[in-house]
Amino acid sequence: MISKEISCKTALSSSTLPGLEYSLNPYQGCVHQCCYCYAPRVLHIPYDQWTSIVYVKRNIPLILSKELKRKKPGVVGISTVTDPYQPIEKQYCLTRYCLEQLLRYDFPVFMQTKSDLIIRDIDILSKFTKAEVMVSIGTLNESERQYMEPYSSSIRQRLKVLETCVKTHIDTSVFFGPIYPTIKKKDLPGILDIFIDIGIQKIMIDHFRGKPNISFEKDMPKGLFSRLSEGHLDDNMQYEQLRSFIKEYLKDSTIDVIDAF
Numbered sequence: 001m002i003s004k005e006i007s008c009k010t011a012l013s014s015s016t017l018p019g020l021e022y023s024l025n026p027y028q029g030c031v032h033q034c035c036y037c038y039a040p041r042v043l044h045i046p047y048d049q050w051t052s053i054v055y056v057k058r059n060i061p062l063i064l065s066k067e068l069k070r071k072k073p074g075v076v077g078i079s080t081v082t083d084p085y086q087p088i089e090k091q092y093c094l095t096r097y098c099l100e101q102l103l104r105y106d107f108p109v110f111m112q113t114k115s116d117l118i119i120r121d122i123d124i125l126s127k128f129t130k131a132e133v134m135v136s137i138g139t140l141n142e143s144e145r146q147y148m149e150p151y152s153s154s155i156r157q158r159l160k161v162l163e164t165c166v167k168t169h170i171d172t173s174v175f176f177g178p179i180y181p182t183i184k185k186k187d188l189p190g191i192l193d194i195f196i197d198i199g200i201q202k203i204m205i206d207h208f209r210g211k212p213n214i215s216f217e218k219d220m221p222k223g224l225f226s227r228l229s230e231g232h233l234d235d236n237m238q239y240e241q242l243r244s245f246i247k248e249y250l251k252d253s254t255i256d257v258i259d260a261f
């Protein structure tokens with residue numbers, strides 16, 4: 001991975017995503033190397049470049065502190081394009097510094113991540129009047145996760161994030177997506193029961209969009225290989241069946257079920 005420090009002129013951008021007024025992205029690029037990442041396509045950046053070079057907006061906490069003095073309060077999504085807790089955050093702490101600035105004005109924050117590094121910042125997040133942490137989990141199969149999202153936190157670590165946030169009384173949700181193509185309806189009760197037991201408040205569901213950046217290698221997990229090779233990656237009929245089951249299964253629970261944008 002190559003990191004390049006850059007300066008930014010703005011920190012907060014207007015967001016068109018439901019429930020968010022602003023987006024804040026301390027980094028550009030992501031080394032988690034999720035094969036299904038949509039960001040390179042949206043930003044017209046080659047996938048190999050996106051996953052190998054991270055641009056570090058070194059002055060973003062300072063720019064943010066100036067903008068917050070004049071911005072109308074609204075929900076800030078951190079980070080809407082790339083994971084705010086990818087490994088380089090351990091070195092630069094830009095996400096943490098930005099949270100410190102946002103807390104000064106108590107702007108509501110929404111965090112989405114695949115990294116257990118967010119636990120480091122629970123001390124700050126717990127002080128906000130309104131904060132939500134959403135953890136992305138597309139499977140509970142660790143071998144498949146390792147293949148599809150090789151440099152992200154393990155499933156066990158992500159479940160620990162959920163448990164920690166719930167215990168700290170932070171609004172806690174799961175982005176169940178993209179739902180892995182190996183998941184069948186019979187698998188859902190076991191997955192959903194784990195989320196129920198942890199005590200999350202919301203689950204957002206989504207399916208694979210577009211073709212993944214993946215090669216069919218001999219060490220690919222067997223179940224994943226068969227589903228991908230059969231062309232079931234973006235099987236809309238299968239997804240709709242899973243979607244309907246999830247909503248029915250959770251209708252009497254305290255978990256809100258919403259569709260991804």
